[in-house]
Amino acid sequence: TYRQEWLAEFVDDAGGVFRDVRGLIDHVPIADQAGGVYVAGIDWGREHDYTVVAIIDVAAHTLAHIDRWTGIPYALQIQRLLALLERYPCDLIIAEKNAMGGPIVEQLFYEHNMPIRPFTTTHQSKAQIIDALALAIERRSLGLRDVPWLIDELEAFAVLRQSAIGLPSYGAPDGMHDDGVIALALAWRGVAWWHGGAIDER
Numbered sequence: 001t002y003r004q005e006w007l008a009e010f011v012d013d014a015g016g017v018f019r020d021v022r023g024l025i026d027h028v029p030i031a032d033q034a035g036g037v038y039v040a041g042i043d044w045g046r047e048h049d050y051t052v053v054a055i056i057d058v059a060a061h062t063l064a065h066i067d068r069w070t071g072i073p074y075a076l077q078i079q080r081l082l083a084l085l086e087r088y089p090c091d092l093i094i095a096e097k098n099a100m101g102g103p104i105v106e107q108l109f110y111e112h113n114m115p116i117r118p119f120t121t122t123h124q125s126k127a128q129i130i131d132a133l134a135l136a137i138e139r140r141s142l143g144l145r146d147v148p149w150l151i152d153e154l155e156a157f158a159v160l161r162q163s164a165i166g167l168p169s170y171g172a173p174d175g176m177h178d179d180g181v182i183a184l185a186l187a188w189r190g191v192a193w194w195h196g197g198a199i200d201e202r
Helices: 074-087 101-110 123-138 148-156 179-194
Strands: 038-043 051-057 062-069 090-096 116-119 158-162 168-171
Touching (some): 051 179, 074 101, 090 101, 090 179, 101 116
Antiparallel strands (some): 051 062, 158 168
């Protein structure tokens, strides 16, 4: 990132997790159908992170909307999420369950009747959803929108090291975030489930 932004060098993205991300901006692989079926992925923000909600149009395989916020109480986050889902009614929501995510998911399911399924993030499950998203981008199966912070996250996302069990450990470089990447990967997993793929319900 330093070489690209400060030294104005051309850096080939062949070694990146996600390649030719900018080529997918406003790219619609199937059909741009308004008012279709939506699925969402949610990555909950922690102390210094963002809560990100990514919404994909299932028919168009296109990112319909993505939003993020930070530094607000969880009660307000829930209200903001409910307002967003009024604009984009989702038939399926895949939300991170780890840490504070569990109680929020339960509240959304039991109190607000949201079609939400929890996702437990481990080295293995994270590698699975990231690999699936990388393959979708490689095959140009997903259309993106021109959201600068999301594009930056996707381009910077990298394999940081190998985990103790031999799986790649994915993440953002120091000083950057990957919340948008995870939310998008969760939403894409929802698309796969909608089309008949398996989903982890633990």
